[in-house]
Amino acid sequence: MLKIILPTMMLLPTTLLSPTKFMWTNTTTHSLLIAMISLHWLTPSYYPLKNLTPWTGNDQISTPLLVLSCWFLPLMIMASQGHLQHEPHVRKQMFITTLIVIQPFIILAFSATELTLFYISFEATLIPTLILITRWGNQPERLSAGIYLMFYTLISSLPLLVSMLYLHSKTGTLHLPILKLSHPNLTTSWTTLMSSLALLMAFMVKAPLYGLHLWLPKAHVEAPIAGSMLLAALLLKLGGYGIMRVTLLMQPVSNLLHYPFLTLALWGALMTSSICLRQTDLKSLIAYSSVSHMGLVIAASMIQTQWSFSGAMILMISHGLTSSLLFCLANTNYERTHSRILMLTRGLQPLLPLMSVWWLLANLTNMALPPTTNLMAELSIMIALFNWSSPTIILTGVATLLTASYTLYMLLSTQRGILPTHITATTNSSTREHLLMTLHIIPLLTLILKPELISGTPL
Amino acid sequence: MLRAWRGGRALWGRRGGKPSRGLSSNSGLRTDILSELGPALSRLGQTLRGHLPGADGSWSAVQPGYKSPPPPEHADVVVAGGGVLGWSVAYWLKTLENRRHGMRVVVVERDPTYSQASTVLSVGGIRQQFSLPENIRLSLQSAAFLRTINEHLWVPNEPPIDIQFQPSGYLFLASERGAATLEAGIKVQREEGAKVVLLSPNQLKAKFPWINTEDVAVASYGLENEGWFDPWSLLTAFRRKAMSLGVYSCVGEVTSFVADTADNTPGMPRGVGRVKYVNVRLPDSPELQPVSCAIVVAAAGAWIGKLLDSATAGLQGSLALSPIPIEPRKRYVYVWHCPGGPGLETPFLIDTSGAYFRREGIAGNYLGSMSPAEGCEPDTGNLDVDHGFFQQEVWPRLAHRVPAFQELKVKSAWAGYYDYNSFDQNGVLGPHPQLQNVFVLGGFSGHGLQQSPAAGRAAAELLLHGTSTAVDVSRMAPGRLWGDRPLLEAAIV
Numbered sequence: 001m002l003k004i005i006l007p008t009m010m011l012l013p014t015t016l017l018s019p020t021k022f023m024w025t026n027t028t029t030h031s032l033l034i035a036m037i038s039l040h041w042l043t044p045s046y047y048p049l050k051n052l053t054p055w056t057g058n059d060q061i062s063t064p065l066l067v068l069s070c071w072f073l074p075l076m077i078m079a080s081q082g083h084l085q086h087e088p089h090v091r092k093q094m095f096i097t098t099l100i101v102i103q104p105f106i107i108l109a110f111s112a113t114e115l116t117l118f119y120i121s122f123e124a125t126l127i128p129t130l131i132l133i134t135r136w137g138n139q140p141e142r143l144s145a146g147i148y149l150m151f152y153t154l155i156s157s158l159p160l161l162v163s164m165l166y167l168h169s170k171t172g173t174l175h176l177p178i179l180k181l182s183h184p185n186l187t188t189s190w191t192t193l194m195s196s197l198a199l200l201m202a203f204m205v206k207a208p209l210y211g212l213h214l215w216l217p218k219a220h221v222e223a224p225i226a227g228s229m230l231l232a233a234l235l236l237k238l239g240g241y242g243i244m245r246v247t248l249l250m251q252p253v254s255n256l257l258h259y260p261f262l263t264l265a266l267w268g269a270l271m272t273s274s275i276c277l278r279q280t281d282l283k284s285l286i287a288y289s290s291v292s293h294m295g296l297v298i299a300a301s302m303i304q305t306q307w308s309f310s311g312a313m314i315l316m317i318s319h320g321l322t323s324s325l326l327f328c329l330a331n332t333n334y335e336r337t338h339s340r341i342l343m344l345t346r347g348l349q350p351l352l353p354l355m356s357v358w359w360l361l362a363n364l365t366n367m368a369l370p371p372t373t374n375l376m377a378e379l380s381i382m383i384a385l386f387n388w389s390s391p392t393i394i395l396t397g398v399a400t401l402l403t404a405s406y407t408l409y410m411l412l413s414t415q416r417g418i419l420p421t422h423i424t425a426t427t428n429s430s431t432r433e434h435l436l437m438t439l440h441i442i443p444l445l446t447l448i449l450k451p452e453l454i455s456g457t458p459l
Numbered sequence: 460m461l462r463a464w465r466g467g468r469a470l471w472g473r474r475g476g477k478p479s480r481g482l483s484s485n486s487g488l489r490t491d492i493l494s495e496l497g498p499a500l501s502r503l504g505q506t507l508r509g510h511l512p513g514a515d516g517s518w519s520a521v522q523p524g525y526k527s528p529p530p531p532e533h534a535d536v537v538v539a540g541g542g543v544l545g546w547s548v549a550y551w552l553k554t555l556e557n558r559r560h561g562m563r564v565v566v567v568e569r570d571p572t573y574s575q576a577s578t579v580l581s582v583g584g585i586r587q588q589f590s591l592p593e594n595i596r597l598s599l600q601s602a603a604f605l606r607t608i609n610e611h612l613w614v615p616n617e618p619p620i621d622i623q624f625q626p627s628g629y630l631f632l633a634s635e636r637g638a639a640t641l642e643a644g645i646k647v648q649r650e651e652g653a654k655v656v657l658l659s660p661n662q663l664k665a666k667f668p669w670i671n672t673e674d675v676a677v678a679s680y681g682l683e684n685e686g687w688f689d690p691w692s693l694l695t696a697f698r699r700k701a702m703s704l705g706v707y708s709c710v711g712e713v714t715s716f717v718a719d720t721a722d723n724t725p726g727m728p729r730g731v732g733r734v735k736y737v738n739v740r741l742p743d744s745p746e747l748q749p750v751s752c753a754i755v756v757a758a759a760g761a762w763i764g765k766l767l768d769s770a771t772a773g774l775q776g777s778l779a780l781s782p783i784p785i786e787p788r789k790r791y792v793y794v795w796h797c798p799g800g801p802g803l804e805t806p807f808l809i810d811t812s813g814a815y816f817r818r819e820g821i822a823g824n825y826l827g828s829m830s831p832a833e834g835c836e837p838d839t840g841n842l843d844v845d846h847g848f849f850q851q852e853v854w855p856r857l858a859h860r861v862p863a864f865q866e867l868k869v870k871s872a873w874a875g876y877y878d879y880n881s882f883d884q885n886g887v888l889g890p891h892p893q894l895q896n897v898f899v900l901g902g903f904s905g906h907g908l909q910q911s912p913a914a915g916r917a918a919a920e921l922l923l924h925g926t927s928t929a930v931d932v933s934r935m936a937p938g939r940l941w942g943d944r945p946l947l948e949a950a951i952v
Contacts, residue, residue: 139533280561338735339535339753341562343923418925421889422754422896425733427719427726 001056004070005107007034011073011100020089024081027096031074038070042453049113049177056111057177061244061309064317064454069106069234071443072324073099076226078436079328082335083224095136099226102128106234110241115164115174118245119157122202122238126153129235132227133219145218152215156205159198166195167249176245184251196250196257203246206239207298209261210268213291220287221340225331228283232290232327233320240294240316243301244309253304261302266385266395269295273402277409281340282333285410286326289366292403293319296396300381303388306457311380313456318365318374318444325362325440329355332433333414336426342410347417355429356415358437365444367407368400373447373454527571529748530709530739534565536922537737537752539713539766540759541568542578543690543908544900546697547915548756550612553704555919560705565750567739569712575842577760578694578908580875582792582826584687584807584817585909586629587653588679590644590949591885594906595651596930600913602684605693612700620696624688627818628681630667630806631950632860637811638676640949645679654683669801671862675811687807687817690908711739714747715770716755718894722776732778733895737770754922756898757891761787761878763901771894780893781941785902787876789837793849794819794826797867809952814856816864824870829853830905830952842874877905883945886910888918889936898922899937905952 011030018026041051041063049057058066076099084092102125109121126149134146168174171182205212216236220228247253272291279285293315300312332355333345349356368374378400385392447454530537536552538545549564556562573579585605587598604611609619633641641657648655658680660672666680702708717736721729736749759766763785771780800823807817816827829852831837837845849869858864880887880902887902900918903910917927934946 140531280556280558337753338533338751339562341535341753343556344535344562344753347925420925421921422898423733425728425731425895427724430726 001051001053001058001111004034004038005104007037008070008073008100008103008107011103012097015093015096015100023089023092023096024077027100028074028077031070031077035067035070035074038067041067046458048458051111052113055114055117056108057113058111060458061241061313061456062110064313064456065110065234065237065241066107068237068317068320069103069110071439072229072233072320073103075324075328075436075439076229078432078439079229079331080224080226081432082331095132095226098128098131098136099230102230106238109238113176115176115245116168118242119161119164122242123153123157125235125238126150129227129230132230133223136224136227137222138224139222141218142222145215145222148215149219152205152212153202156212157202160202163195163198176248179248184249188254192250193254193256196253199246199249200243200257200261203239203242204261204298206242207236207294208239208291209264209298210271210291210295211264213268213272216291217284217287220290220327221281221283225327228327228331229324232286232323236290236294237316237320240297240301240312243298244312247301247304253302258302262299262392265295265298265302266392266399268292269299269399270395270402273399273406276406277402280342282330282342282345282410282414283327283340285342285406286323286330289326289403289406290319290323292399293323296378296381296399299385299392303384305384305388307380308384308388310455310457311377311384313377314373314451314454315377315381317447317454318372318377321440321444322362322365322374325358325437325444326366328433328436328440329359329362332429337423342413344420345423346413347415347419348423349415350419351423351426352429354434355437358434358441359411359415361441361445362437363407363411367404371448372444373451374444376448376451527710527742529741530565530567530711530750531563531707532748532750533563534707534750534752535562536564536754536756537713537750538564538566538756538758539737540757540762540901541566541571541698541708542573542576542758542760543694543697543911544578544760544903544915545756545758546694546701547911548758548900548918549706550697550701550704551916551919552922553701553706554611555916555923563707564701564705565707565709565752566701567709567711567713567737567750569710569742571710573694575876577876577878579691580792580842580873581690581908582687582817583690583908584629584685586681586685586807586906587648587651588629588631588644588655588681588685588950589906590640590647591946592647592651593930593932593935594885594910594948595648595653597886597910597913597917597932598906599651599653599684600916600929601910604912605688606684608693608696612696614699614703617699620692622688622692622696624686625818626683626686627804628683628685628806630681630808631679632663632675632809632811633677633679634674634811635676641677641679644949653681655679655681667801667805669861669863670808671860673859680806685807693908693911709739710742711748712742713755713759713766713770714738714740715773716894716897717749718771718774720774720776720778730778731893731895732771732774734897754896754898755894756900756918756922758900760901760907761785761876763878763887763899767891767894767897767899778893783887783891783899783937784881784940785887786879786881787839788879788904789839789842789874790828790830790877790905791837791844791848791872791874792826792828793844793846793853793869793872794824795867795869796822796824797864798823799863799866800825801861801863808860810856810860812856813952814853814860815952816857816861825864825867827853827857829856837874839876842876844872844874846872878902878907879904880940882940883947884951885946885948886914886935887937887940888914888932889921889938892938892941 049059105121105124112118269292272288276288297312300308337345365372368378382396589595658678663678715738716734718732718734720732721727736751738747764783805818809815814829819826884904891897917932920927
């Protein structure tokens with residue numbers, strides 16, 4: 001673990017002390033090397049926790065997310081080169097510093113074995129994200145976006161803190177391996193219900209659950225590209241991962257808690273998919289599609305079966321890669337046309353044919369085309385839900401249909417149609433952009449060859 | 460320290476024995492407050508009085524010291540120019556998009572009082588008697604729009620819109636020389652669906668006995684959809700409806716473009732540029748607000764040429780833009796009273812010599828003028844009226860055509876600018892060939908107001924859908940302005 005955390009923290013002096021000519025090269029290469037090293041976490045082991053230290057440990061549900069977070073740092077740095085190129089050097093350094101400061105906290109959050117440490121790093125990722133959105137966003141609405149993000153997360157995590165401290169005082173420890181071995185000592189009374197609700201709320205807001213999701217379209221749209229990638233790929237998964245961890249403390253989860261969250265999650269998947277069909281803003285469309293996919297993850301996490309956990313894990317990884325890829329593609333559009341409106345950034349296939357290949361692949365994975373891991377995840381979740389309760393197939397089936405329709409709508413409006421006259425002579429796609437898309441798509445397309453790596457089953 | 464030791468009082472003492480100022484500053488502060496109190500209170504009183512209604516009971520629309528809000532930092536479409544064409548295209552952009560919070564359209568107008576704008580100084584006529592099918596179609600559709608204006612532009616809680624349309628028709632008189640052109644024009648107009656008739660001199664005399672039909676060979680008279688209306692009502696109707704649909708309006712002047720060209724962006728083809736930011740100068744201040752945008756619509760009327768020249772002054776490098784030939788040309792309008800003049804069914808008469816007049820109101824007032832001959836264009840520096848022009852050029856011709864006008868009294872006169880397209884005097888509608896995302900909409904040379912609803916719609920459709928469905932305006936694209944095939948229109952007044 002230290003061989004990843006120390007180099008990540010050392011990225012800070014790398015950024016601040018590199019000569020101007022080499023700053024981007026140094027940080028990107030360094031973070032790519034860290035990503036390569038982090039791949040070794042995927043090696044199978046028959047211990048429940050790999051790389052065990054007193055504070056951190058990898059097990060089968062945190063390893064894929066950890067590898068994903070290490071993988072994303074070089075991608076975020078590469079994606080930000082475009083919009084930062086005209087800024088003074090110090091500002092570029094500040095931007096990259098903000099990105100790097102989040103990284104150790106995310107790694108700690110995903111690998112923490114102590115719930116208090118998890119909580120601290122969960123909250124710590126909030127401040128640099130806020131800085132990223134409110135300082136570096138493009139529009140005046142970013143202030144309201146930052147306020148929504150901050151207050152939604154903070155208000156919902158206060159009950160989490162209180163109930164965690166109470167549980168610690170009752171149980172004596174919050175160390176996850178010990179909690180797994182200890183007998184749950186909660187009674188079936190309304191206080192248990194309140195405690196479970198308090199534990200879950202923060203993660204429901206983060207995931208987000210439909211009904212608590214208002215911060216997400218604002219934050220995703222107003223953030224710069226690195227911020228959108230970070231939010232979509234990593235911070236939302238903190239919510240899903242948190243649900244998986246804290247439901248351990250609520251055995252057995254009562255039905256009274258199941259039903260509202262399941263209903264909101266599945267209905268939310270339908271609702272937000274329908275909202276996507278009516279969107280005018282491209283980034284807003286992708287943000288709502290994130291809510292839709294994460295709704296399925298929450299539903300799967302709530303029913304707590306092996307297949308559903310596995311499906312939720314695979315969906316989190318695939319959705320992180322897909323959503324981030326879509327945001328990068330939308331950003332390449334935005335950098336050329338300075339507009340996010342779908343009507344004004346249309347018909348791009350004849351203009352940027354190579355980028356349209358990436359658009360096609362991204363949209364195909366978004367609508368869960370076989371043989372991608374997105375399909376595997378959605379199928380696992382749908383079948384697990386059907387097994388748990390038959391009528392859910394209607395909801396998940398309609399959600400899949402709507403997902404396919406808004407994804408095709410997005411593809412056809414951005415790529416096909418009559419050529420717009422105001423963007424005919426755009427700059428060609430650069431190698432950096434192609435590399436960015438390639439690095440997203442290679443994991444997406446090749447993980448189907450060995451899905452056990454990300455499926456959350458003990459290796 | 461050494462100096463203090465040696466010189467004794469050198470550190471604390473004074474050189475030269477200046478009067479000491481005293482270390483206490485209390486008294487200074489007290490006198491400052493007291494001396495400031497009087498003027499501060501009087502300023503406060505002035506501000507408060509400014510907010511009250513005036514002596515005659517009227518409220519001032521604008522509070523003293525009110526500064527209009529600056530334009531937003533980011534917009535999707537910036538319309539440079541808030542005349543009737545600018546507001547028309549803004550309205551149509553939001554209407555065709557049909558979503559409440561979609562595109563952000565910002566209309567930037569430098570003179571909110573419209574003191575020199577061509578729109579409000581226009582005579583306000585609408586006719587279909589053109590020789591080009593595009594012009595006829597644009598005017599026909601605009602007439603249909605104006606007929607149903609309340610379906611399109613009515614805003615709830617406001618009174619219904621009345622543009623005071625007078626359907627009196629246009630009457631073009633042609634001598635022997637111009638008869639063939641007139642008759643050819645009529646054929647095209649009838650094909651497009653305009654309702655016009657040809658009148659012989661006898662029919663003309665029978666219908667309008669006050670005309671002197673000497674050397675009139677044939678006349679064409681518009682029976683429907685022709686007449687005149689109030690341009691100010693149309694402008695405010697477009698503006699109010701567009702703002703209710705979410706268009707932002709701000710006061711400022713578009714001074715320059717910041718563009719991606721081959722000079723500063725690797726990978727950009729030579730000779731083409733893409734505007735990233737529009738710099739808007741705020742009123743009464745040297746401050747520039749950059750507005751980043753995807754599309755700029757240059758709808759500045761007579762000043763499109765000047766706008767594009769000054770805005771692209773910094774971009775010349777590899778672009779080598781040729782100036783756009785749209786310039787202001789001053790035209791006069793005179794209002795006179797003639798008690799014995801033609802009656803209420805007087806059409807908008809255009810004489811063989813080019814002089815024209817129409818009825819104004821119902822109390823025997825008429826307004827009219829004439830376009831000066833080529834080469835005698837008045838100076839466009841100001842809007843002063845040359846009354847000698849009326850006495851020497853306009854009156855004799857009109858008096859010859861309408862004998863009743865031999866006795867008249869000029870009541871008032873004003874001058875306005877035509878947005879004159881010096882290449883072929885026809886509208887320019889389309890994307891600039893070199894600045895990709897700049898859309899030129901102007902140069903209509905005197906028939907812009909009447910074609911504004913349809914031209915705005917064609918422009919919005921070209922921007923949003925790529926083709927204009929109702930009227931095919933491909934021949935009006937700006938590319939023709941630097942070629943050698945002018946799109947000439949015969950019936951320019």
